[in-house]
Amino acid sequence: MAASSRKEQKEHTRELLLESALQEFSRKGISATTTVDIARAAGVAHGTLFLHFPTRDDLLVRVISDFGLRIGREFKRLSREGGGVREILRAHLDIVQEYESFYAQLVIAGPLLPVDARNDIFLIQSGIAYYLKKALARDIGEKSVRPVPVHLLLNTWIGTLNYYLANRDKFAPGQSVIATHGQELLDYFMSNLEPFRKERE
Amino acid sequence: MAASSRKEQKEHTRELLLESALQEFSRKGISATTTVDIARAAGVAHGTLFLHFPTRDDLLVRVISDFGLRIGREFKRLSREGGGVREILRAHLDIVQEYESFYAQLVIAGPLLPVDARNDIFLIQSGIAYYLKKALARDIGEKSVRPVPVHLLLNTWIGTLNYYLANRDKFAPGQSVIATHGQELLDYFMSNLEPFRKERE
DNA sequence: TATTGCAATGAGTGTATACTCACTGAGTGT
DNA sequence: ACACTCAGTGAGTATACACTCATTGCAATA
Numbered sequence: 001m002a003a004s005s006r007k008e009q010k011e012h013t014r015e016l017l018l019e020s021a022l023q024e025f026s027r028k029g030i031s032a033t034t035t036v037d038i039a040r041a042a043g044v045a046h047g048t049l050f051l052h053f054p055t056r057d058d059l060l061v062r063v064i065s066d067f068g069l070r071i072g073r074e075f076k077r078l079s080r081e082g083g084g085v086r087e088i089l090r091a092h093l094d095i096v097q098e099y100e101s102f103y104a105q106l107v108i109a110g111p112l113l114p115v116d117a118r119n120d121i122f123l124i125q126s127g128i129a130y131y132l133k134k135a136l137a138r139d140i141g142e143k144s145v146r147p148v149p150v151h152l153l154l155n156t157w158i159g160t161l162n163y164y165l166a167n168r169d170k171f172a173p174g175q176s177v178i179a180t181h182g183q184e185l186l187d188y189f190m191s192n193l194e195p196f197r198k199e200r201e
Numbered sequence: 202m203a204a205s206s207r208k209e210q211k212e213h214t215r216e217l218l219l220e221s222a223l224q225e226f227s228r229k230g231i232s233a234t235t236t237v238d239i240a241r242a243a244g245v246a247h248g249t250l251f252l253h254f255p256t257r258d259d260l261l262v263r264v265i266s267d268f269g270l271r272i273g274r275e276f277k278r279l280s281r282e283g284g285g286v287r288e289i290l291r292a293h294l295d296i297v298q299e300y301e302s303f304y305a306q307l308v309i310a311g312p313l314l315p316v317d318a319r320n321d322i323f324l325i326q327s328g329i330a331y332y333l334k335k336a337l338a339r340d341i342g343e344k345s346v347r348p349v350p351v352h353l354l355l356n357t358w359i360g361t362l363n364y365y366l367a368n369r370d371k372f373a374p375g376q377s378v379i380a381t382h383g384q385e386l387l388d389y390f391m392s393n394l395e396p397f398r399k400e401r402e
Numbered sequence: 403t404a405t406t407g408c409a410a411t412g413a414g415t416g417t418a419t420a421c422t423c424a425c426t427g428a429g430t431g432t
Numbered sequence: 433a434c435a436c437t438c439a440g441t442g443a444g445t446a447t448a449c450a451c452t453c454a455t456t457g458c459a460a461t462a
Contacts, residue, residue: 035449047411047451235418235419257419
């Protein structure tokens with residue numbers, strides 16, 4: 001075996017635990033998932049989990065921040081330079097849909113999670129802010145969108161999305177809420193942004 | 202003593218428990234409040250709680266549905282006939298603000314609660330739907346508001362409000378989010394509803 | 403080959419919390 | 433006055449978890 005075999009093995013187990021945790025959290029919900037569940041899903045002993053992560057909360061925080069990194073990268077990739085508000089929101093919908101199950105659990109359990117986890121979640125959701133700001137300024141500049149404050153657009157958008165995600169079983173039982181309602185929401189938000197035309201331009 | 206003294210006493214204790222539960226839930230959060238907390242707040246023995254309510258969930262559901270009734274009555278009182286969308290949303294803000302602490306806890310814990318509790322919450326939030334529908338039809342009729350589907354207005358409004366409530370510690374630390382952000386939100390939503398004026402009317 | 407280091411194990415511990423039940427004593431009807 | 437009912441009590445039980453640690457056995461090193 002290579003000299004690093006042992007370290008590699010440990011690292012592998014660690015990744016396995018992180019991945020299994022993500023899946024269990026997505027499936028059963030964050031607060032309903034126990035350390036036993038995660039260990040079993042990973043195929044390791046219960047105690048092994050604590051060899052890699054001092055506490056359950058620590059594991060959870062790492063799962064979330066890893067998730068945040070993935071989302072951040074994805075967002076960067078999807079939001080091409082020079083896009084308008086519609087393109088940014090569309091990209092956001094696509095990403096949320098791709099990771100919908102975990103995203104929804106995050107929204108549901110979010111407010112009850114430990115502070116560092118909550119901060120990470122806030123950060124993830126603010127990832128869109130930077131791009132949205134640029135796109136909005138651009139659209140307003142070329143008068144394809146009426147002037148609105150970014151923070152209001154952002155908060156109504158995130159809030160609405162979270163609401164649909166948290167109640168996905170009511171809005172789209174057994175399906176993706178984003179797939180069933182995303183386009184409608186996007187169109188509605190864009191119609192809210194249509195510039196007021198002057199009475200006698 | 203009147204012949205009903207014993208029954209009256211029991212009823213009184215029951216009310217006391219319901220009231221104490223409401224306060225504890227508002228203060229500590231729903232999932233963080235234990236049956237011991239509630240009994241102590243009511244000044245009765247732990248066991249007494251279970252004499253009146255078979256399970257903690259049962260007590261919780263009753264607290265929520267009582268709350269729903271109060272909200273419903275309040276809403277009926279505040280939303281006078283013939284009001285427009287702005288008046289309805291304003292009334293909604295006023296009510297939410299009055300009961301903000303419990304309302305926020307409901308929004309935070311809501312998605313994790315037992316089904317019957319979740320249904321009650323949905324019902325409470327839908328209480329506004331009936332009035333909003335009428336008001337919107339009226340406003341659209343007299344062209345003071347552009348035509349939009351009720352459900353989209355409703356869901357974006359509720360979703361946004363919930364988002365602000367769930368994160369009130371970030372939006373308005375130590376204060377009422379509705380007091381600090383309510384008017385701004387209301388104005389923004391109304392501006393979204395402004396009719397598009399024809400190019401050359 | 404012998405020795406050491408370390409990832410992995412899983413039965414065991416501690417704690418939090420919902421719920422029970424045998425008992426108490428004051429109110430109620432005769 | 434007496435027996436009976438029943439709201440109220442609180443120590444006790446059951447369960448579900450997160451977390452521990454003495455032990456194991458394989459891989460790295462001498």
